[in-house]
Amino acid sequence: LKHNKDYQPLSGRVMPRFAAIKSFFRLPILEVARLGESVWDEKFDIALVGVPFDGGTSYRPGARLAPTRVREVSSLGRSYHWESKTSVFEKINAADLGDIACPPVNLDQSYTAIETFIKNGLKKSKRILSCGGDHSVTLPILRAHRAHFKKPLAFIHFDAHLDTYPAAWGNEYHHGSFVRHAIEEKLIDPKRTLQIGIRGPLASQDDLDFVTKHKMTVITIDHPTYLSFDVDALDPAYAPGTGTPVIGGLTSYEAQRILRSLKIKNLVGGDVVEVNPAFDHGDITSLFAVDVLFEMLRMMTK
Amino acid sequence: LKHNKDYQPLSGRVMPRFAAIKSFFRLPILEVARLGESVWDEKFDIALVGVPFDGGTSYRPGARLAPTRVREVSSLGRSYHWESKTSVFEKINAADLGDIACPPVNLDQSYTAIETFIKNGLKKSKRILSCGGDHSVTLPILRAHRAHFKKPLAFIHFDAHLDTYPAAWGNEYHHGSFVRHAIEEKLIDPKRTLQIGIRGPLASQDDLDFVTKHKMTVITIDHPTYLSFDVDALDPAYAPGTGTPVIGGLTSYEAQRILRSLKIKNLVGGDVVEVNPAFDHGDITSLFAVDVLFEMLRMMTK
Amino acid sequence: LKHNKDYQPLSGRVMPRFAAIKSFFRLPILEVARLGESVWDEKFDIALVGVPFDGGTSYRPGARLAPTRVREVSSLGRSYHWESKTSVFEKINAADLGDIACPPVNLDQSYTAIETFIKNGLKKSKRILSCGGDHSVTLPILRAHRAHFKKPLAFIHFDAHLDTYPAAWGNEYHHGSFVRHAIEEKLIDPKRTLQIGIRGPLASQDDLDFVTKHKMTVITIDHPTYLSFDVDALDPAYAPGTGTPVIGGLTSYEAQRILRSLKIKNLVGGDVVEVNPAFDHGDITSLFAVDVLFEMLRMMTK
């Protein structure tokens, strides 16, 4: 197996940024779907993967189209992180592992596919950053991490919504219930869980009971930590391309400030979810998703 | 229970067409979800219903948003049918029964909800025209009709795709397999089935075997007939707002000509499916869906 | 007459939020246009009405399309108000009364239709929240309130523009002159008038003379108060879907903060105007309009 120079992004000064086959940050393409499971044995540290599943969406569907668009827009991103003065891709070896095969019509089967894929990577000591998909995909990702690290994770959660909502239309699993399941299944530690940006609509005060009961407010930093970023944490002016927008949200600058102020020592995984290109314009939501991925990559540098 | 003048559309000369709460063709609103099952006892003949389910979509999702948009655009439609010189709504009593509650994350539960809803209407001797949703919804609608009429139906099928495809990603039920199931479950009579507009991509010649074997080509006209119209039978220039467009399709004029030339004596039900407003522009696909509904209403006049 | 459970919104846990015939906040439909004037005798407190008139627009028309879109987007809204910890629809009985029939080509006739409709409701002791339409509709609404309450109203006015502009092209009545007429007709009390967000273009300093002369700055709170929200008070990044956008405006968060800080004890009516769906994207402007309506509903709870 051969690929471009030692896990560096394809240079924009050789190949213009609008050109080339699109991978995350123009990184080497090591696609499991085409090249097989053996790619996990390659010498990279961090896998970027797409999780194009939106079968858990309650309003506007389309997040399945996000990984392709985020890959395209990530071509604009470069390698240097201003605030930390870090040339990120010189400090890590990252690659694009392609998408996980999630049948759009079958949530159970998709959950299994996601959990298996992530476990395969963790087993080979890779860290994995995922690009959803709707927020329901974070549950099987957390299951895989929980199994691998053998204890509940610290969890940082950007969102407009609590995602501790009860079953809807008789269905336990959807994009608004994964936090509740993550706590009930002891995947994350509610005492080490931080929720940022929450302002979403509630049906009644009962919707807050679960949160109150589990006191999800303290965050520690040397614990294995997972970060999940739902782009609807931002105001719709900054992230129109999402399924269940809520006004009054964060600006992109505020989100960037918060991300940079978090002192996480052991980020073991992360995701950005709920980008919906069909309702975006000028790709500004995808552009923000790229920045979240870049901040998480930076956190993963030493 | 009270409603506007004897099942006539709200007049555009009193209330401008862009105004008013939007129902199909501005007909009386007899919404099962709000008013209960007793509305089926009202004195109308034909129910228009929305089936906002797109959980069977294999490419661009969004057809769940169609019934709302088709209702809005149907405000432009009027009552007189040029070719047949018929004032349609003087010959029939039609009403808008609202949408069927289909959980987006659960195909089985949605199928049950659809079949039950349709059966409830048929039991009260109503004829039902449905506005999907993706094409997977036609299967439970046909099941309800088959059970009611106690024999396989004649079936007219406009589509770019055969919809006799095999299971995908291990899933039997999706928007490309309903015709195969309809034949296997003996819901429709392959000898009385007509497919129009077919040109969709095939993986291999094997995809044609099912069709060849069942010889779906002859159509008779006094048999109880169901008509299902997938808007991707049209060329993408005429129907961009759909999930799996195929170039080289019908023009809207050709489709209208074909619909008007079909001499169906006993249209017992019908649907228009696969409108996807997120990819439409200027609502031209919804506008065409309104016309299909109008042609079917006209077929149901005496 | 029958309707859904005691003026509660149709539950999103039974009927998915993208489904059902669209009414404001999924409230019961008591449409005057279809069901007649007798609906005013029903036992609700607050009427939500659409005023789809844009015949007073000076630049980009299309606000006539707003009530339909705002209804659709309000399906995402829920019932619980975070800051005040109020389950709003448990404290009030609200219903959707449909749209007022406004001929688009005739401002005088539309003004009469609006004033009459509002008066009919006030007579039955209802409070009325309107969704425009362009800002010219606020004048006949204020006329109806002034006649009913028999004294000039306190008035809170969110806008980018003063709306005290002189006649344009020889026409007194347009969407930029209603505040001037409201003061000249003594509908509102300039001493109890507050304008927020003003930054619109002026032809010359003369345009400020009317405002200076009437000293419109003080606001009291136990007086009968009317609140009018022109969405162009927001920055175009937050409300692109409007006819005469002005850069440098409020963010949605700031507007929400201001609305929540206003201590209005007797809100007798309100409106949100100048939403123009044809220039919106991802429905973010409609989404904000829904929030304004929700804040006003909350102010009307005890």
Add this chain to the structure above:
Amino acid sequence: LKHNKDYQPLSGRVMPRFAAIKSFFRLPILEVARLGESVWDEKFDIALVGVPFDGGTSYRPGARLAPTRVREVSSLGRSYHWESKTSVFEKINAADLGDIACPPVNLDQSYTAIETFIKNGLKKSKRILSCGGDHSVTLPILRAHRAHFKKPLAFIHFDAHLDTYPAAWGNEYHHGSFVRHAIEEKLIDPKRTLQIGIRGPLASQDDLDFVTKHKMTVITIDHPTYLSFDVDALDPAYAPGTGTPVIGGLTSYEAQRILRSLKIKNLVGGDVVEVNPAFDHGDITSLFAVDVLFEMLRMMTK
């Protein structure tokens, strides 16, 4: 007064076609609004004028934005007419006279402004091609021509709608009634009137009575003829940017064929109306409008 070379379009080989201040076909700018009435004394034969009025629209407004967009898109048009082998602008002297000042809130005042403007031009022996605006603008244009030519005109009318509809919401004048008024006021000769593309929705058969009674079918060719082209004569696939689209219409090729087959010897004026840029995409409707103007210019060459 000075202008570019003898009424020739600004060359695309000197100034790129996307550049320059936009006038129809890049012709000289002789704007009445800026330069005064004296421009009518200049030595051109044909005036192109914008009539940005949409106050007669019954559904989607926005046609007021059409003249600006059609000017922009006409930059792509060139000078040579394939079929007739004519270098059009070598045979005629044409100029852009700017827009007519039509108050959007006042139909009467706009009608007067339009009629006066057109009469001023006809008085100076100019022929005038107008770019609407909605179709209500054709009535005052016809009034001016009728007064000038002192007899009813032959009339060619491309449209999806008859435009002989009765008053709407108590209003006689709107974009669906101008043909009726034109006949009642004896502006056009029903025996020399041809309607092409008609297929629009009718409320009932009564809507056809006016047409039947006046027998509007024969067309002669040496009579002073006026041609009015409503772009909704085309199918929405070809002209989505319009206010009241109707499916099943002409293709752009068919319309072009018909225009070229009409043997009109004395075209005294014409218009293209109902372009609505807010609902267009890729400017394809404006592009077609440019072609209609070009065909009419060609008819005016000798």
Add this chain to the structure above:
Amino acid sequence: LKHNKDYQPLSGRVMPRFAAIKSFFRLPILEVARLGESVWDEKFDIALVGVPFDGGTSYRPGARLAPTRVREVSSLGRSYHWESKTSVFEKINAADLGDIACPPVNLDQSYTAIETFIKNGLKKSKRILSCGGDHSVTLPILRAHRAHFKKPLAFIHFDAHLDTYPAAWGNEYHHGSFVRHAIEEKLIDPKRTLQIGIRGPLASQDDLDFVTKHKMTVITIDHPTYLSFDVDALDPAYAPGTGTPVIGGLTSYEAQRILRSLKIKNLVGGDVVEVNPAFDHGDITSLFAVDVLFEMLRMMTK
């Protein structure tokens, strides 16, 4: 080097079609830019390459964004060709070689890059199908083919424009002059050149002189033939996503019929150019481009 099963497209029944890293028709990725020139030694017959250059555009730029979008949309395409009953990818071995590095600001450098890339492939006996880019890219592609085949090529040219236009703004090379250069440089044989769809605007009859002089009308079929398809040969209703649209063009069905009726025995290369995603909607223009590529692939099967 490793890749997926013997040059077959990634199966849509294993990996959903919206998922995976996007290559043309989901074929194996053998990207020269990442993997080096040695990929030309792999055992495939036909290379699909992107040529993302739009520096020759005279009106709306953006064709540089086409290869990425066409790759994405080609995911919908399948393997079976209805009319010829051919499973195309069982008869040929095709791969995606990525994009050619074309500096957007430098036409000369881009021409050299394109010619070199194509020559490298031809030298290894590959046939190459290109996806532009604006039409100026066809010139260096033809230069490479001419050098390789050592005689002028037969040439089939779909376009709205002749592309024999003279220099513009003092520049010889732009997207409207490549056919003139191709003839002057003896790259193509005017006696074996066929132009289809031509109807574009001309400045004067002089623009036809070049064509008349070279009598470009006869086509033979066993000669090495190159096919160049400018999507503006289609009507803007079918291909809005292009830089210089012209109304009155081919439908997608007509274009498909023509392509299928051409009996070309020795298609040595081809391209599809002038797709401009920024002005497309619902990706219908890209969808058509995919079909052109598929037809050319089918012609290359035995």
Add this chain to the structure above:
Amino acid sequence: LKHNKDYQPLSGRVMPRFAAIKSFFRLPILEVARLGESVWDEKFDIALVGVPFDGGTSYRPGARLAPTRVREVSSLGRSYHWESKTSVFEKINAADLGDIACPPVNLDQSYTAIETFIKNGLKKSKRILSCGGDHSVTLPILRAHRAHFKKPLAFIHFDAHLDTYPAAWGNEYHHGSFVRHAIEEKLIDPKRTLQIGIRGPLASQDDLDFVTKHKMTVITIDHPTYLSFDVDALDPAYAPGTGTPVIGGLTSYEAQRILRSLKIKNLVGGDVVEVNPAFDHGDITSLFAVDVLFEMLRMMTK
């Protein structure tokens, strides 16, 4: 030569703002391309010119379409400046001089055309405000100013990017290198250069070396000053219509505050660049560009 009233904008109270041939701020049209070089002798102080060149763009092209769109949107602007209480157009005489003829395919020729055009104006003692085009156009504009003022200029630079990047794909001149050239050619004084909004992606720390070395941070105010505003200094939520957006940018309000706080005594020229209408929505980016032009006009009043 004749034009409207003494360099005043066409009044919006006579001619509605959506009407008339579009010039910047509805100012008199004195187009060099149509009327010749003699217009420079007219009695105005300030020339507004369009520079529709985007041949230096590295990602999304389309800025060539900006001058036309900015002209259209500037129709909404008025004459009074709130903060400074200035009726701007009473204090200055400004006119629209049209666009500079820039061949899109040839950067060198465009640079010459721009430099010559600007010099012609400066020679006649006009001040010139330019509307790009991509940012590469600022270099020839600065060259013309440097030659005229005979010393390096103070320079204020709003941008997301440093624009001191090295050659790309072997090309020295592109939209990311003009500041470097401006310093190397001594067009601007690095000690009097201020950069605002910078946050763009860097390939590595080396990209900062040039800036560090030249210490571009101090700004004085009585020196001849040039102001260049790249709209990507704003956040994509405020300026989506641009070619290389970067998240985390200024809000329109912040930019306006900064512009108003700059105490520049001798603004000799300025530009606004990188507006790309093809990726804008609701014209909000153009709307902001109009405001930048207006602020610079205000700075030029005494």
